[in-house]
Amino acid sequence: MIYADTDFFIALLKPKDRLKDKAKRAFERYKGQITTSEVTFIELALLAKRYNLDVVKLITSVMAICGIEEDTYLKAAIYMRDYGVGVFDAFHAAHCGDTIISSDHIFDKIGIKRIRLEDF
DSSP: OEEOOHHHHHHHHSSSOTTHHHHHHHHHHHTTOEEOOHHHHHHHHHHHHHTTOOHHHHHHHHHHHHTOOOSHHHHHHHHHHHHOOOHHHHHHHHHHTTEEEESOTHHHHTTOEEEEGGGO
16 A cells, blocks of 8 residues: 555545645556555645535545545534534544543534533
């Protein structure tokens, strides 16, 4: 497998990017062999805000390119888009299942059971 970092995906998926043509050529050469990590998904989510990109579309595109079927990244993107959750809280929510220990009220908003840290 060939590991791709965020620059590759941004160049490939942004409407205009100075490296877009090169990213397309790299994609064609290594199609089916490209992988990445959660760090890339977090960085992409942060950059989606900066470049006003649809975070769900961006995340699902990268998942498709890498053949990732796990829904954690998509859940995080949906929490961000549909509930206005920040990037890091969205990833915490996507990983926690249905219960989290936190003092952050945002988890109540999205229907995750929160063990209130302030109660201890």
